[in-house]
Amino acid sequence: MAHTARSAASRVFLVLLAAALIIGVLVAVFLVVDAQRAIRAEAERVTSATAIALANSPVVSSALAAGDQANATRVLEPYAMSIVEDADLDFITVMTTTGVRITHPDVEQIGRRYLGTIPEDPSPLTEVFTGTLGPSVRTIEPVTDGDGELLGWVAAGVTIESISETVIRRIPLSLAITAGLVVFGALGAWIARRITRRIAGDLPPGQVRDAVSSYESIRTLGDALRAQTHEHGNRMHTAVALLELGRSAEAIEILTETSRQSQSLVDQVTARRHGDPAVGALLLGKASQAKERGIDWRVRIEPDTPRSPLSVVDSVSVLGNLVDNALDAAADSDDRWVSVALSPSPEGGIVLEVSDSGAGVPEELSERIFTSGFSTKPGGTDGRGIGLALVKAVVDDAGGTVELFAHPTTFRVMLPRADTPRRPR
Structure with a gap:
């Protein structure tokens, strides 16, 4: 009989309920111990006062x-x-x-x-x-x-x-307080379960993560393609205008430059034995985004880079989020540039490095940036606190690692061989 994974909502309920039970037990123990201490202190006070x-x-x-x-x-x-x-x-x-x-x-x-x-x-x-x-x-x-x-x-x-008997008489009150805490905790867990189910349905955590990854992939790929379409549209309008003015040489030069820039990146992507069309399309689109924002775009892809262990959706999500962060960071610097490098690792896996000219991440925040909900971006930024947490979750599931380096700011993703067994979720 096939095993059905618990939904994310059920797991949230069980975790919160367990937490409520543990807290309730700890509170009960504390109340009993505190009562015993207080009664003994009272006994010392009364005996001393009476004897005096x-x-x-x-x-x-x-x-x-x-x-x-x-x-x-x-x-x-x-x-x-x-x-x-x-x-x-x-x-x-x-x-x-x-x-x-x-x-x-x-x-x-x-x-x-x-x-x-x-x-x-x-x-x-x-x-x-x-x-x-x-x-x-x-x-x-x-x-x-x-x-x-x-x-x-x-x-x-x-x-x-006699002291023990007094403590025993107080136990029902302690149990009543404990029961109240557990009931309120269970109510909170039930509410959290309903909220989680409203958001994630009955999907297990792994599929929720996949859904978020899919959304992030579509978002970042959509932004990239929009920028690419916008850039090509501007160039085409300019070329048409030049042709109408009889300045055909300049129009041809604009169209040729556009083709040359795109072809350079296409050649790097297709030179790989295991090239990924979606990743190639993402990089082309991000190149247009970088140019649109006045950022120098640098890409280096080694031809012998092996096949990625990630799905297409996860690959686009990881690369897209890292590049988006790099573009945002570089946009605030004087020397604007972003670099993306793909190369094989000594173990036969993949090394992905995304660097930028931004101000970098403060050392005290180097671990917190991978926490869900944490972000150094303004409060109104879309997807705040999801990107890097999702990147780490995807890479961890694949058995890889994510590291942050400074001078310049570089996120290095180490992915294992494609035939490496994935970690259970």
Whole structure:
């Protein structure tokens, strides 16, 4: 069963949909990680603030200063538990200077030593430690009297499990945001697919490129033939006028010069073993365009130049776009000239070089000029940003290369042998 290539519109839809899914997943991961970070930071802030508040509470300091642990437990245990509930903490432990617990959510742990780091100096410390309730974010704060004498310690903490539960509660919101992004992305992909299908129909990308190449070939060949027709028309009108005035010698000279110029190029084209009539017609027409614009036209075609691996349409499109760019660049220079050279490569392929006397391409733009949609021409130029991108696409498909050189500005196209397998599109 024959394989049917996906249309350009379908590929655009799939690429954009995949991008929307990837972005959605990345956003979901970011939201979850950010939520976890924010909740942990909030836990550190709350435990620190609570521990500081309790350490400075007269109730706590007076109970510890009395030195009666049993009485301190009776006073501070309900006090600590009420704050645990109000502050949404998992535990508050008030302890002696040596770390013996006076309060704890599990009354069986009262009187045992605190599991955690007790600073050597009376200073606060926030850490993650595994205690009787599991791993937790906790802050320990010293309790001192008016003279700065250490009376005991207060530790407030939130378990990692509680932090995880809070993160889990936020996951539905993250998923809802992700789903919204994916839906909007899918809608955008669908709209892009409709727009692409309106432009390209159900053609696969390769055929879309062929259609653009065909259009460019017809355009550049049409411009060339128009210029040639216009030039010959002017010469014929001049010759007829001279004949009517009885100046037949001058009329013959004009017609002879026209024939001589055209014949020189025809001889170069037909001298090739594998000459291409369409390329020959294009070069003849471009010669007329160059003369019409006051540009010196130079062509050199080696007779042993092999057959091109490109189709006639692609050959005209590549050569025509390069020559059009060269003519536009040369038209803005003082020394106006354009040179086209066709010769065999050492590997048996073709070397096409199109040079001009223009100002050249800035080095920082040497790669971007081959990008679709980019152009150094004015915004109103027809086909803006298509020509060089199309040239590169055609040459790449054929397994060739396009290079840009300066001084003078030269585009060199290296094409492989005609029997070289083409790259799959």
